[in-house]
Amino acid sequence: MGLRAYILGAAAGGGLPQWNCGCENCNLARSGLIPSQTQSSICISGNDRDWAIINASPDLRDQVREADMLHPTGLRESPIKSVLLTNGDIDHVAGLLTLREQQPFTLFATSEIHAVIASNPVFDALNPRFVNRTEIALERPFELVTNVIATLYSVPGKVPLYLEGDKVDTQLEGEQTVGVHIQVGNTSAHYIPGCAALTTDLKRRLQGADIVFFDGTLWQDDEMVVAGLSQKTGGRMGHMSMSGPDGSLAAFDGLDVGQKIYVHMNNTNPVLRPDARERRIAEEQGWRIAHDGMEVAV
Numbered sequence: 001m002g003l004r005a006y007i008l009g010a011a012a013g014g015g016l017p018q019w020n021c022g023c024e025n026c027n028l029a030r031s032g033l034i035p036s037q038t039q040s041s042i043c044i045s046g047n048d049r050d051w052a053i054i055n056a057s058p059d060l061r062d063q064v065r066e067a068d069m070l071h072p073t074g075l076r077e078s079p080i081k082s083v084l085l086t087n088g089d090i091d092h093v094a095g096l097l098t099l100r101e102q103q104p105f106t107l108f109a110t111s112e113i114h115a116v117i118a119s120n121p122v123f124d125a126l127n128p129r130f131v132n133r134t135e136i137a138l139e140r141p142f143e144l145v146t147n148v149i150a151t152l153y154s155v156p157g158k159v160p161l162y163l164e165g166d167k168v169d170t171q172l173e174g175e176q177t178v179g180v181h182i183q184v185g186n187t188s189a190h191y192i193p194g195c196a197a198l199t200t201d202l203k204r205r206l207q208g209a210d211i212v213f214f215d216g217t218l219w220q221d222d223e224m225v226v227a228g229l230s231q232k233t234g235g236r237m238g239h240m241s242m243s244g245p246d247g248s249l250a251a252f253d254g255l256d257v258g259q260k261i262y263v264h265m266n267n268t269n270p271v272l273r274p275d276a277r278e279r280r281i282a283e284e285q286g287w288r289i290a291h292d293g294m295e296v297a298v
């Protein structure tokens, strides 16, 4: 049995449409002219039966309802055996609150991300009698769920927005933002929903992978500024953009990767429109744009 990966949510924090956003994409999604997308999450299985969720989005309840494979198999039996966090951002942790209800599962994260969760008493709603919080060291393989070996590694990023101080290192490499290597049999995949730069080390790591799911937050670094929505660039948010000389399209050019799939798209990203020129450019360079319900099986 091989790897199955199913996109629960393809959008970045806020989702598409975002509750308070009147940008072009959000308006198109609201009127049903382009597909809506929920917030950043994927689930993984190595045996078609047991599933791990990577990142618990605020939309988790709806995402589970839409995903047949995650439905209960008995009165209080869930195929969701574990949850892994790649950072402490709200779009990746708020869904943990949906997972209360005395259901056993393992919560995997680095010690620094666990410390962020532990310092917020609202997460004590996850009863320790049922939810096993397991700290994972970087570069140490562990069993994420049956048949799935995962390894966490640091990627350039930053602390969660709500923990930012006066000075923010947006290229921090440590335990606050990680990528995940996923191995099922001979199949090798990476899930990297947030990444500020594709370093030489990271390129070397991704070389030869069967699948890479990668940070597709923005098309263009100043996209939200130009749209009049925010003063923040992608760089300031700890996300490298798709286009431009420092973008991911250029950085992946020449890398040997089987399938390249963008995830975590911000609602301003033009690639969310099926007919956008920018989407065609990404597709011509071998990328696919994830959408809710997309499944990749190898």
Ligand code: MLT
Binding pocket: 012, 013, 014, 089, 090, 091, 161, 194, 237, 238, 239
């Ligand atoms: C991000 O990916 O930059 C964060 O999810 C932003 C946020 O917390 O809203």
Ligand code: MN
Binding pocket: 012, 013, 040, 089, 091, 092, 194, 264
């Ligand atoms: Mn995010």
Ligand code: ZN
Binding pocket: 017, 018, 021, 022, 023, 024, 025, 026, 027, 267, 268
């Ligand atoms: Zn919008």
